[in-house]
Amino acid sequence: MSQMKFEIPKIELMKSGHVACPGCGASMAMRYALKALGQNTMIVIPACCWAIIDGPSPCSVNGVPVFHTAFETAAITATGIKAGLSRQGDNDTTVMAWAGDGGTFDIGLQALSGAAERNEDIIYVCYDNEAYMNTGIQRSSATPWGAWTTTTPTKTPKSRPKKNIIDILLAHHIPYVATASVAYPDDFIRKMKKAKSIRGMKFIQILSPCPPGWKSAPEQSVHISRLAVNSKVFPLYEVEDGYRYKISLNHKNIPVEEYLKHQGRFKHLSKEQIKQIQVDTDTKWEVLMKKVEMGELFSEN
Amino acid sequence: MENGVITAGLEKYFNPETTEEVKVTEGTHAASYAVGLARVKVISAYPITPQTSIVEKLSEMCASGEIDAEFIKVESEHSAMACVIGSESTGARSFTATSSQGLALMHEELHWAAGARLPVVMVNVNRALGAPWNIWADQSDSLAQRDTGWVQLYAESNQEVLDMVLQAYRLAEEIMLPVMVNMDAFFLSHTTEPVAIPKQHLVDQFLPGYNPKFKMDIKDPRAFGGLATPDRYMELRYNIQKSMEGALDLIPKIADEYDAIIKRHHGGLVEEYLTEDAEYLLVTSGTITGTSRIVVDAFRNKGIKVGLLKMRVFRPFPVKVVQESAGRAKKIAVIDRNISFGQSGIFFNELKSALYNLETRPLINGYVAGLGGRDVTPSTIEKVINHLIAAEKGEDLIWMELNYESDEI
Ligand SMILES: Cc1ncc(C[n+]2csc(CCOP(=O)(O)OP(=O)(O)O)c2C)c(N)n1
Ligand code: SF4
Ligand SMILES: [Mg+2]
Numbered sequence: 001m002s003q004m005k006f007e008i009p010k011i012e013l014m015k016s017g018h019v020a021c022p023g024c025g026a027s028m029a030m031r032y033a034l035k036a037l038g039q040n041t042m043i044v045i046p047a048c049c050w051a052i053i054d055g056p057s058p059c060s061v062n063g064v065p066v067f068h069t070a071f072e073t074a075a076i077t078a079t080g081i082k083a084g085l086s087r088q089g090d091n092d093t094t095v096m097a098w099a100g101d102g103g104t105f106d107i108g109l110q111a112l113s114g115a116a117e118r119n120e121d122i123i124y125v126c127y128d129n130e131a132y133m134n135t136g137i138q139r140s141s142a143t144p145w146g147a148w149t150t151t152t153p154t155k156t157p158k159s160r161p162k163k164n165i166i167d168i169l170l171a172h173h174i175p176y177v178a179t180a181s182v183a184y185p186d187d188f189i190r191k192m193k194k195a196k197s198i199r200g201m202k203f204i205q206i207l208s209p210c211p212p213g214w215k216s217a218p219e220q221s222v223h224i225s226r227l228a229v230n231s232k233v234f235p236l237y238e239v240e241d242g243y244r245y246k247i248s249l250n251h252k253n254i255p256v257e258e259y260l261k262h263q264g265r266f267k268h269l270s271k272e273q274i275k276q277i278q279v280d281t282d283t284k285w286e287v288l289m290k291k292v293e294m295g296e297l298f299s300e301n
Numbered sequence: 302m303e304n305g306v307i308t309a310g311l312e313k314y315f316n317p318e319t320t321e322e323v324k325v326t327e328g329t330h331a332a333s334y335a336v337g338l339a340r341v342k343v344i345s346a347y348p349i350t351p352q353t354s355i356v357e358k359l360s361e362m363c364a365s366g367e368i369d370a371e372f373i374k375v376e377s378e379h380s381a382m383a384c385v386i387g388s389e390s391t392g393a394r395s396f397t398a399t400s401s402q403g404l405a406l407m408h409e410e411l412h413w414a415a416g417a418r419l420p421v422v423m424v425n426v427n428r429a430l431g432a433p434w435n436i437w438a439d440q441s442d443s444l445a446q447r448d449t450g451w452v453q454l455y456a457e458s459n460q461e462v463l464d465m466v467l468q469a470y471r472l473a474e475e476i477m478l479p480v481m482v483n484m485d486a487f488f489l490s491h492t493t494e495p496v497a498i499p500k501q502h503l504v505d506q507f508l509p510g511y512n513p514k515f516k517m518d519i520k521d522p523r524a525f526g527g528l529a530t531p532d533r534y535m536e537l538r539y540n541i542q543k544s545m546e547g548a549l550d551l552i553p554k555i556a557d558e559y560d561a562i563i564k565r566h567h568g569g570l571v572e573e574y575l576t577e578d579a580e581y582l583l584v585t586s587g588t589i590t591g592t593s594r595i596v597v598d599a600f601r602n603k604g605i606k607v608g609l610l611k612m613r614v615f616r617p618f619p620v621k622v623v624q625e626s627a628g629r630a631k632k633i634a635v636i637d638r639n640i641s642f643g644q645s646g647i648f649f650n651e652l653k654s655a656l657y658n659l660e661t662r663p664l665i666n667g668y669v670a671g672l673g674g675r676d677v678t679p680s681t682i683e684k685v686i687n688h689l690i691a692a693e694k695g696e697d698l699i700w701m702e703l704n705y706e707s708d709e710i
Contacts, residue, residue: 042517044387052528060524065517067390068526070413073383076375080343080387080395081517083371087342087393093519111383114376 006186009035013063020053023218025208025225026127027053028182030062030098033125036192039064041094042085044078046108047071048100049134049210050127072107074099075115078122086121094123094196101128101142104205105163116172119200123192126165126203129210137213144233145280146273147265149213154268161280165205170242174201178238178248181207183225187236187248194238207234215264227259232285233277237292245288245295256281315497316564323497328489331459331496332398332424332482333358335466337368338504339422342393345373345384350436351490352400352426359396370396378403382410382421389419390525392516394470397421400486401428401442408446411479415450415541417526420473420480420511422466423451427587427638428486429673437674438486440587440639444615444647450541452480452548453615455586459484459494461567464559467499467508471555474511476544485638486674488588499563507562545617552614570619572611573626575601579608581689582630582663584652586612589636589670589677596682607686612648620655627656633665634689636701638677640669645697653697666692670701677701 013034020027042065069077074097082095104126132138139149141163152158180188195202209221228234236248260266363372385395429439456462469480553569560566590611600607637646649667671677
């Protein structure tokens with residue numbers, strides 16, 4: 001099949017003037033998300049870096065209505081907004097919850113699970129920078145094994161693996177779940193557009209480099225994101241109806257060390273520990289491949 | 302009597318011209334009928350005893366098409382409040398209800414609703430908090446939410462619950478602050494009383510549709526609730542206080558308008574019963590008030606000038622009215638079905654501070670009674686009044702009818 005050329009939409013809803021750090025993956029992600037969704041969008045933002053990035057009141061960079069809400073309430077506030085609109089005859093506006101990994105994997109998991117179980121007609125995007133960045137880089141359950149944060153200092157780095165949020169969402173039998181990367185905006189935009197076209201609950205996790213939190217160079221954010229994908233630490237895929245897996249692109253076989261070495265948060269790791277991460281990553285990829293196969297099997301039947 | 306048209310002889314209580322029907326109903330259902338009459342668009346709630354029958358009744362009413370609302374059955378009270386915060390932000394009139402632990406869980410969101418200036422109306426069934434578990438009447442749940450920026454109203458009867466919910470929407474949408482309507486667990490929530498259901502077209506006249514000045518609107522994109530720096534935040538708080546103060550004028554005005562259209566009045570900020578010449582003034586809220594009326598009558602029959610001040614509104618606290626009414630009495634007894642540990646009954650404390658600036662201050666005693674649903678009987682109230690009459694100086698905290706460490710009274 002010939003590769004179709006994908007145009008990034010020209011529309012710029014996100015204006016200049018945001019207050020994110022240079023190289024912030026989360027701010028790139030929002031720009032692309034709004035390009036995909038367009039003007040007919042409302043955003044719900046809980047406590048997280050994005051509560052600040054949007055600008056202090058009365059400023060807002062997003063060019064669409066934004067509702068700031070408490071840390072653990074992104075999914076349910078979006079649900080309420082959607083219900084309020086639809087009861088007033090507006091069934092078209094896309095309501096997007098936009099939360100960090102803390103607001104998604106940890107404190108917001110209950111409300112997210114509730115919304116997913118009820119199959120609310122919202123798009124939930126988790127920009128995953130793998131720690132609580134807004135409060136100064138504390139571990140979350142999205143922080144990977146071995147990583148440094150201020151609450152997992154190098155002497156006792158994170159001792160448990162990153163929570164698999166995609167599997168948790170899939171357990172809710174929702175119509176659409178996907179991972180995304182700021183290094184592949186075409187893929188992310190396609191996924192957002194697809195999410196917009198589907199009724200019911202959509203969940204997208206986008207890996208979002210954070211230079212201060214990852215101790216990486218701002219200009220490396222896109223490069224590091226590409227390495228995360230191609231080392232298979234953060235594979236790109238989507239799952240429809242809970243079981244139809246689709247890998248989004250050809251992942252190259254780059255060693256995880258290539259990904260880790262650009263980030264100070266992994267600097268303390270020994271050769272053995274890096275090897276362990278490689279083994280874990282390979283295993284997880286194998287498991288993912290099996291899921292893809294199983295999904296194909298079910299689709300055929 | 303049965304549900305249905307007004308039974309002969311009850312016209313005195315239920316105006317046939319404004320009443321669609323009289324239902325014999327419990328407080329939770331009275332609240333649910335009010336939600337329907339208010340044409341609420343979004344409901345979100347989570348069950349907890351003794352509020353549960355509101356959730357059930359509203360589910361039934363939504364399912365049958367009796368009300369045209371979306372009911373989002375959330376996974377917690379925290380989410381219930383966050384949900385109506387979301388729906389209200391789009392200009393959709395919204396409702397939730399809770400009690401006790403559920404209200405405590407909502408605390409963070411109560412602040413958010415008020416700070417975001419969203420006119421949510423919530424019914425809270427006053428119930429004790431654990432530990433230990435207790436499902437019975439106690440006002441400690443709502444009073445612990447005193448400083449969240451919510452207007453707090455307290456009902457005495459099921460009829461008042463229904464009328465109060467309708468008036469709450471009028472008030473909330475005028476001052477752009479949330480309103481909590483409180484009723485006592487079981488004494489109202491699960492006690493059936495005849496309740497007049499007003500005619501829908503009259504309710505519509507009293508409570509027109511909601512159309513806020515600012516809302517989530519794709520044609521007018523704005524950010525709501527973004528970071529307010531110290532140079533902006535304080536004025537926003539000042540504005541909330543001003544709106545709260547405005548409620549002091551609005552509550553009686555709205556009650557009068559309701560009376561003009563629906564022909565029923567339960568009082569404004571307070572309801573005064575024989576206070577004009579009262580030497581001894583009893584101050585109550587909730588269902589203790591009904592019992593107190595009988596006791597006040599009994600004392601009056603003996604020629605002792607006892608009066609009753611029913612507090613309908615706790616926030617904003619009606620300082621002026623309390624000063625006028627309570628300031629006339631020689632001695633005041635406040636009965637609290639709640640306690641602020643390390644201090645006293647909470648209504649007592651508020652009343653006492655309201656009277657401080659009077660030139661001549663009456664003696665004031667605080668009585669804590671009926672915590673966790675213990676009965677407050679006519680005999681309890683009689684003891685309170687006799688104790689007050691004998692009192693020589695004010696006492697902040699007098700525990701009524703403890704089973705151990707029994708007080709001298
Ligand atoms: C109930 C509550 N607890 C704690 C906080 C403090 N807090 C604000 S943002 C934040 C971390 C957010 O982390 P995440 O969701 O990953 O977003 P990020 O800051 O990384 O963008 C915390 C702990 C809060 N606002 N509310
Ligand atoms: S701390 Fe990280 S996530 Fe937050 S604005 Fe800066 S780069 Fe972005
Ligand atoms: Mg984070």
